[in-house]
Every structure is written in structure tokens, then in C-alpha cells.
Amino acid sequence: MKILYFSYLYDIDGISLGAKVKALELLTPLEKLGHEVKIYWLNRQPDNGGSNTVVARNFLKEKLSKYLHELNQVLANIKYFIKENRIIKSEKPDLIIMRMDVYKISALLLSKIHKIPFVVELDNPVVYEFKTFQPNYKTSNLILDFFETINLKYADKVFTVSHEIKDFYVEKGIAASQIEIIYNGVNINQFHPAVDSTEVLQKYKLDNALIIGFVGTFHYWHGIESLKALMKNVIQVNDYVKFLMVGSGGPMVKELQEFIDSEGISENVIFTGLVPYQKIPEHIAVMDIVLAPYSNLDFFYYSPLKIFEYMACGKAVITSGIGQILDLIQDGKTGLLCEPGNIDEMITKINSLIFEDSKRVNMGKAARQFIANNHSWDAQAQRLSSICLKLLPQATSVKQPELVTN
Numbered sequence: 001m002k003i004l005y006f007s008y009l010y011d012i013d014g015i016s017l018g019a020k021v022k023a024l025e026l027l028t029p030l031e032k033l034g035h036e037v038k039i040y041w042l043n044r045q046p047d048n049g050g051s052n053t054v055v056a057r058n059f060l061k062e063k064l065s066k067y068l069h070e071l072n073q074v075l076a077n078i079k080y081f082i083k084e085n086r087i088i089k090s091e092k093p094d095l096i097i098m099r100m101d102v103y104k105i106s107a108l109l110l111s112k113i114h115k116i117p118f119v120v121e122l123d124n125p126v127v128y129e130f131k132t133f134q135p136n137y138k139t140s141n142l143i144l145d146f147f148e149t150i151n152l153k154y155a156d157k158v159f160t161v162s163h164e165i166k167d168f169y170v171e172k173g174i175a176a177s178q179i180e181i182i183y184n185g186v187n188i189n190q191f192h193p194a195v196d197s198t199e200v201l202q203k204y205k206l207d208n209a210l211i212i213g214f215v216g217t218f219h220y221w222h223g224i225e226s227l228k229a230l231m232k233n234v235i236q237v238n239d240y241v242k243f244l245m246v247g248s249g250g251p252m253v254k255e256l257q258e259f260i261d262s263e264g265i266s267e268n269v270i271f272t273g274l275v276p277y278q279k280i281p282e283h284i285a286v287m288d289i290v291l292a293p294y295s296n297l298d299f300f301y302y303s304p305l306k307i308f309e310y311m312a313c314g315k316a317v318i319t320s321g322i323g324q325i326l327d328l329i330q331d332g333k334t335g336l337l338c339e340p341g342n343i344d345e346m347i348t349k350i351n352s353l354i355f356e357d358s359k360r361v362n363m364g365k366a367a368r369q370f371i372a373n374n375h376s377w378d379a380q381a382q383r384l385s386s387i388c389l390k391l392l393p394q395a396t397s398v399k400q401p402e403l404v405t406n
Contacts, residue, residue: 001392002036003027004091006084006107007099008043018305019123021277023099025187029381038091042080069137073103081106088114095388097121102130103147108154117391120151122160122179125168125301152178156391159384161303162324168301180387183324185380186308188372190281193314193364197285204270206286209242210354213287213315215280215306218250223293223320228259229343230293234350235268241354246283248274284313288360289353292319296340300324308375311335311367316353316360318346328375334367 005027012020027037065072084106088096095117098107111118127144152158152174159180160166166179201207212234216222231243245256260269275283284290290310294300300323307328310317319325321337329335336349353360 001034001094001388002091003030003038003095003097003388004087004093005037005039005097005099007039007041008080008101008104009041009099010043011046012041013045017277019099022123022184022305023121025185025377026182026380026384029378030385032378033381033385035385038093040087042083066136067138070103070139070143074143077104077106080104081110084110088116094392095119097388098151099123100126100148100151102126102144105147105150108151112154117156117388118154119388119391120155120158122152122158122165122169125165128168128299149173157387159387162301164299164301164323168299180383182380182383182387183375184303184305184308185375185377186305186312186371188312188376190278191284191309191312192281193285193368195281195285195313197282200282200286204244204272204286206242206244209240210238210289211242211244211287212289212291212350213244213246213284214291215246215284215309216292217247218253218256220252221295221297222250223295223340224250224252224256226293226295226341226343226346227291228256230291230346230350231260231265231269232263233343233347234354235265237351238354239268241268243269244283244287245269245271246275246280247272280309281313284310284315287315289350290315290317292317292325293338293346294320294322294325294340296320296322308371311371314364314368316363317367318349318353328370330366330370333363334370335363 005023007019007023009016009019023039027039030037088110093116096107096111097119098104099121100123108118110116127148130144131139131141149172152169155178157180158169158174158178159182160169161182161184163181166176166181169179170176214227218224234241235243257271260266272283292304292306292310294302294304303324307317307319307325311328311334317329317335319329319335319337320340321329321331322340325337329337331337336353338345338349353363
């Protein structure tokens with residue numbers, strides 16, 4: 001089977017890195033199953049140059065986009081239609097997968113014109129997120145909902161990462177049978193307990209410390225307020241503990257750094273800044289305890305990549321008992337669950353792991369085994385392959401697989 005994957009992600013090596021990693025890690029194993037996969041990033045990536053043209057364009061865009069964004073996005077379907085049609089005629093795919101994005105409809109139309117099975121990857125409730133996190137744009141709910149609903153109803157199949165997202169759309173009128181669930185996963189050959197962490201240990205002088213780690217951006221939903229309280233309390237009692245904060249970005253990073261300075265605990269907290277994704281495993285490898293203290297959100301629909309990666313590395317995870325995490329962590333066996341925002345409970349459980357080496361080790365081993373057995377990207381690709389094959393009119397012979405990125 002020959003598969004085309006269309007994505008409209010912007011800044012795939014920056015703000016969209018996680019989604020890019022997920023796409024590559026999920027689709028690449030399809031090659032081992034005998035499929036040919038070609039990935040097309042259809043959106044223009046950011047120009048980081050400082051030319052006068054770029055500066056002027058960005059200035060005008062900032063001033064006008066509030067009012068013209070929606071019209072521009074709707075009309076962009078013409079551009080995508082022409083580009084995608086050219087790709088489809090050249091590649092002659094057996095199936096198209098499109099990553100869902102607001103206002104996009106060109107791929108659906110072309111799938112119907114060319115009579116090609118069409119699958120939607122629905123990693124997040126796109127209209128809900130757009131309205132929630134980009135409220136400054138002037139938009140029409142009618143137009144946003146129309147494009148979203150048309151894609152989901154007329155796709156041959158939709159797959160998403162959590163029951164919470166599926167339930168959200170079922171309540172909006174999409175048939176439950178239309179949506180399959182494929183959790184996120186992890187590359188268990190890249191994230192594993194035997195990763196060499198020597199370079200990171202030496203760089204940050206961590207040899208004699210117990211390391212509590214966090215990987216991610218510093219957004220409020222990642223529980224940064226909880227992190228502040230945890231750091232202060234744990235370090236006051238255990239001055240040999242160091243917190244390793246791996247990542248950059250997010251609106252709360254400055255606030256977190258200022259808090260650490262004001263509390264006089266800066267010697268016990270290390271900020272790595274931006275770390276290339278391929279270097280993340282060796283940073284997790286130095287950690288003894290790993291944290292994911294998610295906030296108590298009313299709609300927690302995520303399938304957190306960091307949880308899969310922590311567990312695959314054989315680490316003892318302390319996280320919030322919310323959403324899909326409840327399916328991943330067996331409390332007391334493969335990790336420790338806490339009530340979101342309950343600082344006292346989190347501190348108690350952190351201390352229980354600080355003082356019990358064997359408990360940490362055994363929990364990490366159980367976590368690794370669970371993830372390796374159930375949530376490798378290879379296993380998730382097998383699930384996606386089964387979904388796609390059922391959409392073909394008959395078994396399709398394929399060429400040797402080749403992954404091409406544009």
C-alpha cells in the first residue's frame with residue numbers, strides 16, 4: 001500500500017516539534033510492514049532571517065491578521081488543492097492520511113475526486129484549541145465548525161490519541177464507529193534504560209546528586225505552579241537533591257526562574273534550555289525520579305509523550321491521575337499517581353522514592369516492561385496499518401518502501 005501523509009504543521013522544528021516527531025515515529029514503522037510512505041509538510045516553514053522584507057511582512061501580518069486570518073485560511077485551500085492534486089497525480093497513492101487542521105478541506109475534496117480512501121489523524125480537538133488558545137483572531141464559529149465537521153463525517157476513517165477526544169466528537173454528532181483510538185507511543189530502541197548518560201552527568205556535575213527531572217515546555221497546564229511548590233519543599237529537606245528542567249519556551253519559564261532565584265534554591269535547579277530531541281533520552285537517563293504534575297484541567301484530552309518516554313527509560317514516574325494517564329500508570333506498580341494540584345501528596349510520594357532506592361528501581365522496571373509490551377511506535381503502526389488496509393477495495397501490492405519528506 002502506498003500512503004501519502006499531508007500535514008499543514010507550522011514550524012516543525014520549533015513549536016510543532018512534538019507533532020513532527022509523532023508523525024515520523026508512527027509512519028516510519030509502516031515501512032517495515034511493507035508499505036510505502038511519503039510525507040509532505042505543506043505549510044511554508046518560518047523564515048528566521050532578519051531582512052527588511054521579512055521584518056516588513058511580519059509587521060503587516062501582525063497588524064492585519066486579526067481581521068484577515070480567517071479569509072486567508074479559507075482561500076488557502078485553493079493553493080493547497082493545486083499543490084496536493086499535483087502530488088496525487090504524480091504519486092498515485094492507495095490511501096491519503098491528513099493531519100487535521102483548522103479550515104483545511106482540499107485533501108478531502110481531492111480524495112473524493114480521485115476516489116482514494118481518506119483517513120484523518122485527529123491528534124487534538126482543533127477548533128476547540130484554536131478558539132481557546134488563539135482568541136485574538138476574528139472568526140466565525142459557523143465556518144470553523146463546518147470545515148471540521150465535513151472532514152470528520154466524510155473521511156473514510158478517523159484516528160485519535162485518546163478516549164477523551166473521541167467522546168468529545170461523539171457528543172458533537174460524529175459516529176462512534178467513525179473514530180478509532182491509537183495512543184501515542186515511544187521508540188523503545190531510542191528510549192531505554194541502558195542509554196549512556198555520561199556526557200550529561202559531567203556537563204552538569206550531577207555525579208553525587210539525586211536527580212528529579214522534568215521534560216517539556218513551561219506552560220500552566222504542565223503544572224508549573226505545582227513544580228514551584230515541590231522544588232521549594234523537597235530541596236529544603238533534601239539539599240543533595242537537584243532538579244533538572246529539560247526544555248525551553250512557554251509563558252511561565254521566566255516566572256519559574258524568578259521564583260527559584262527568590263527562594264535561594266538556584267544551585268539545586270538546572271535549566272538546560274532547548275535540547276535536540278535525539279538528546280532527550282540521555283537527559284532522562286540521569287534522572288532518578290521524573291515528574292509530570294499536570295494541572296486539573298476540565299478537559300484533559302492529551303496523550304502525553306513524556307509519560308511514554310519516561311516509562312520506556314525505566315524511570316519512576318510521579319504524575320497526576322487524570323485522563324489517559326490513568327490507563328498508563330498502575331499506581332504503586334508502574335508509577336505513582338497524585339490528585340492534580342495536591343502538593344502534600346506529591347511531596348509525600350517524592351520522599352517515598354527518594355528514600356527507597358529499590359522501590360524506584362522496581363517501579364522503573366515495571367514501567368519499561370509495560371510500555372515495551374503495549375506502546376511502542378511499532379505496535380501503534382501495526383494498529384494504523386490494520387485500519388488502513390480495511391479501507392482498500394482489495395490487497396494492494398507495493399514497491400519497496402521509501403520515506404520522503406518535503
